[in-house]
Amino acid sequence: MATGETGIIGKGIVIKGNLTGGGDLVIEGRVEGQIALKNHLTIESTGKVQADIRAEELTINGEASGNIDASTRVAINASAKVAGDIKAPRIVIEDGAVFNGSIEMDVRLPDDI
Amino acid sequence: MATPKELSGSNDVNNTVVGPSILISGRLTGDEDLTVRGRVEGELTLSRTLIVEPSGVVKANVAVRNAIVSGVVVGNINATESVELTREGRMVGDIHAPRVIIVDGASFRGRVDMGDVEPGRLPSQRPVVARPAAPVTRPSAAPARPSAPPARPSAPPARPLIPVATPRPAPAPTVTTPARPASKPLPPPPPPRAEPRPVAPPVEPASAEPPTPFALGAGAKKKVVVKKKTR
């Protein structure tokens, strides 16, 4: 998954606008706008993102608001606070996490439901 | 999976079990734990814990204290404490509970509403600082939690709920009513009943589902399918 280096948006950084690219990205600061990433995005506990996010995989320890579309997996860890709609094949919400919004995964139900 | 006995702890409370071949349709209410291995349809109201085992199917609007879903739930769950979808859990509907846990491997479609309260933390304990009004398209800033680093502006606590655009398959509007923390007494979180399960291996959730062990196939609607001849 890691193609090349991991980018970091440090604690003091505030980005407003669109963020696109390949490679992994760790956000410790603030991002407002839109994020489209080919690889793994991590929002650290200090990170705060107000953006619609598209990524392959997303790990949230901090705060995120906006719609999320991940092609593999979204992990909302215990320290995370997330608001928005999430679409991903795999979504994990840890105990302690706060999430409000909708979740869309593929749910295979028995035929007679 | 803990057995109902382990969960309830005491003997003075009966534990109701709906066996794999049983279909209950209608309204079910009670003050004890309920384990569903068969099928329950309609409406389910318990003051204790609902356990839907892997063979269990609940097609109902559910109001309980805790729900542990390892089987299938179609309908809305309104829990005063927690809802947990385990690795085998599958659910379509809306969840309204202060604690919601979705384990890797579980599949879910619907809304999650945890209110604005964090388990174990009273809203007043949270440092609430007005966020400098940032003109963003989305009005849903999340409030800061106390464990977050200080000196960080945080959002107002009354965060608007994100409007849902997708149509909900399961009705019952009562469940989606947002909870306001002030009006909602939150008990201290119970000791994590969720026994530390091994995290699901990274498999496709679709394929991670075990085949429904009992043939709840066509015709199970009005009559039961599983044969268990015991006599």
Place this chain on the structure above:
Amino acid sequence: MANTVIGSSIVIDGEISGDEDLVIQGTVKGKISLKESLYVEGSGVVEADIETQNVEIAGRVTGNIVASDKVELKTDCRVVGDIKAPRILIADGASFKGNVDMDMKER
């Protein structure tokens, strides 16, 4: 061995059907159809028509009972309704009001 137990605090208003034994300690209103045995324990209250193979009643039942094998009314039970079964046992102390029909052609 009974798999399904309806505990004493449970109230079901609707239909129960299934292929296994059922123990009722709580309240069931509506209809019960089983292919195995039904046990209405002392705390059980059933206001339902019952269709099953065997029934043992120690609690209260209001409704008609059709059993393909046997109906047993135990001491202290209270049953109001018609019973149709090839074998019917009524214990001393049971109270029962209704008709008994033991002429089962199916058997």
